[in-house]
Amino acid sequence: MLIKDSKNFVKGLLLTISFSVVLVIMFMPYFGVSPRTNQAQNAMEAADDLFNAISKGSTLYIPDLEKKNKAFEGNTIDVNVKLKSNDMAQKASKLLTTSGAKVSGEGAQLKVEGDLGKIMAGSLKDSNELFYNRDAQLQSKYGFSGKEVVYAWWSILKEFDKDLKRQNKFKEAAFVGEVTKKAVEVAFNFYGIEPQSVVSKAGILSFSLVFYVIYTLWWGIAIFYLFEGFGLQMKAGAKKEV
16 A cells, blocks of 8 residues: 555645645636636636736836926927838827927938927827726827827937937937836826825735735645655654765
């Protein structure tokens, strides 16, 4: 018989079975509906949405960036912007002119003149709309989707950053880069997720942490009892004298 200790083996077997049942349940679509896909989700998908929502809630930098932007109001810039396509250039031109800039050029190559503060205010406002999933407002304003709007801003600001550095306007370029990373990219990447604060989700977060610890120990103890049942034990090795 492989089983040396039937009592401990039965304990380990019961723990393994119950662990497996819980694991199967966790992979079933019993944990609500995803706000992004509108489909039933399993425990892992629900946890992913939860942590994404909390992460998004802690990345709202736009109000601080709007305050910083006041220092750039009245700062006139003259930059060249090269987009990847004529279609993107048309979208970029619409965003920039709406923000008060003067745009000229042909094809994918644009020349932009205007108040940096006003242009950045436009990018921050549109990023804020997408951050709060207000795609319809952006669609109504420009005639194309919110994600397309913010992606166009990302393309514009990347070109701004390069040309401003070429002109040795490093302070302006640094701010453009900060807005790109902390507003534009955040809004685009977290689109479709409702921002939540840690405090508002303290209960489910505490439960998740406690469950994770218990579930990990659950499996460890199951393995321990199974090994005991098979007669496998860990013992200190004998000390060898040289």
